[in-house]
Amino acid sequence: MRQISAKGDLLKIREEFERHFKERTEEINCSLLAMLAGEHVLFLGPPGTAKSLLSKSICEAIEGRFFYYLLTRFTTPEEIFGPLSLKALQQDDFCRKTDGYLPTAHVAFLDEIFKSNSSILNSLLTLLNERKFHNGSRVIDVPLLTAFGASNELPEENESLEALYDRFLFRCQVRYVEDEANFLELIFSPDQFKARARLSLQKVREVQEMARRVEVEEDAKKIILEARREFRAKGIHLSDRRWKKIINVLRVAAAAMGKESVDRSMALLLQHMAWDRPEQKGQIRDVLMDLIISGGVSLEKLKNEADDLLSLVQRSVDFKFPLRIRCYDCNEVLDNSKKLYIHKTLYPEHSYYDPYRISLHLRYFGYADLIKVLQDEYGWNFVENTPHRIRSYIMELAGMFERHAQARVKVEEESGDLKGLLDANMWVSRNDKLAIMNRCNNKVSLLKDIERTLRIIESMIERDGQVSLMDRVAAFQAGAQ
Template sequence: MSQAHQKFVQLHKALNASLIERDEEIACLLVALAAGEHLLLVGPPGTAKSALCNSLLDSLSGEIAYFERLLGKYSKPEELFGPPSLKALKDDRFEHKIEGFLPSAHLSFVDEIGKASPAIINSLLTIMNERKFDNGPDRIDCPLRILVAASNEWPVGEGFETCGAMFDRFLLRKAVSYVTPLSLKDVIFAELSKVPEILSLEDIDAAVAESASIPWSESGKEAYLKILDRLRSEGIRPSDRRCRKSARLARAAAWLRGASEVLPEHLEVLQHALWEDPVEHPQKVSEVVIEVSNPGAKKLAQLLVEARELVESVNTRNVTGETYGQLAKLTEVCNKLRDLPGDRAKEAHAKILGQAKELNQAVLRA
């Protein structure tokens, strides 16, 4: 295990301890960071989208250039790329003063990214895809390691036509929802730990280099091609660029798990990458990816959905015979989770078991 890998493991634990019910979002963030890619989070206000990025910022040591901006309908390019240089204008050149703005940042968070104007999008595409910025006649290098963006809604209709190209540059795109009612108490009252300084820029660069060198197993290759074939049969055809770049995500996922090669189980993260239409595709892609990459994960996902519905339906203030029936079903789900193999199933079992105990205690007190 390399030093960079050890630090990413530490960061994973620290982020999970600092946020409630954001396991999948944290996993996506770390995969994006280790793959040298960008992440888009979409969900209603107040779902810890910016908190996740701020926690990542807290974890970084050394001199980190951070840029954050909330876009609006009338946001101008200089709000992201810096004001015009008066000195350059005197020489009949148009250049931005980029210090303190996105082109000079290592880490960036842009909220309401869907409101970006075409003028903003044009420059943003080059920064995201090539880590370059056209500043007047010069194309300069950008030190950006990751851009995390957020939006309250997916771009559709005219919105998709306007920012579709930028939307495509986010290789990972994850929907975010509110926490379950049972976890709301922790959100309100729990003393969440602050993420300590763990990572340096050098650690991030090492992670990108190390993960890129992870080889593919034959079973991993076969599983990936099978996923793409199944998606085509469903009418879903990711671009060639997206298919190739998504392979980097699988390598990063394998590296984060300490694997020596990419196996089918490391392809699960691709459920957040291999789709184009944010309205119709995500659910289909998720089903195909999970079924091919990790059949056991499909059963795990079904049990977690069932557990979540049961937890949300239990009314501890008005205890009836139905309440006890729901608790009994929740116990059955816990037992099924206990019997599933793998670390994720073990973690899920511990989490649901804890929720079941809390509900039982609440019912006894009622």
């Protein structure tokens, strides 16, 4: 694959912007990546956070026609799409003179985007999504590469505004400057800023062409698939269209750096594209960081599953009855769930005394009714120790051991490789890189906790069956064949 020098140009632009716009690395990265991918960016944040200045400045850093407008509830279509052509009207042609307006722009900045009114929304939605504008009887292709939107708040509950919100793949929360040194430099530095570094439209097209040939590595695919499951479990649902756009962005991000494939470190970019409400971003970021470290295995999910399996095995293999149960037919005394099941298997017609009624109010039941009484009336929290259930435990445990082994390789043996991927990834912020590497150490201890739980389950099952777990797995697999 022929290398492209876009990375050098992009780094120059970013460094220049970072010197003037403090604590805005994520917003700058998202803006540059959106322009390369042909997607739209939304800046959300309170007044006075330089959303408008940053957006306008980045728009001016790319060669091409630029359109800017501050929207209000009274903005008319003429102000956005151009005035009606009087000459065309004389010929009964209802079309606009679009030169210098949004339909002819390569980049655009629409301030207070959610103050759009119904008279311009439909045309705006089509233009942003399909890059087409209905001008009278003609449908024209528009050259729009990227639109920037800014707002102090999320859109109100309105179907059209929610559709407009969905058009912005990248969403950035813009906050006030936190660091005191950055704050002092901000308030005492000149307000004027004009970027000297530029990005050409030709360079953008080259990167987009390269992106079509970029592959997605298996690790990255695995992370994306598990992230989708985790997001859904947290009530975060992304449309198939949005996922498709996200994958394209990852390919563009790799191509811009001259890479031939999307590696697992790229998955962190989803934190800027997957949330609908600001409070979801932290959850998404945590999920992605954990999956990047473990190579697509959710260790928290594995830990919860191991704990649940331990509880089930304890209740079926090692559950001691609070009171002993006596067989009505042979008088044998049974003190745990395993003995009760074996007795039932040997003597299916036998009945059993109610352990709480053995004198004046004597009663007895068949096996199935006894189990129901013990669990429902007396709340005995045990599970029948059946061969089918033990077999399912064994197979589930074997799968957990396999997932644990995969994650262990990624966390313990390939942490150096991950650090190298992060260091080479220009789209991941310095803070995120540090956060991921710090989490690696925590994941090592979590892996040890999970392994201890799995070993306890293994020993309980082996003690119950008097044969090693792996021998039983092999036997089950051979039987299945």
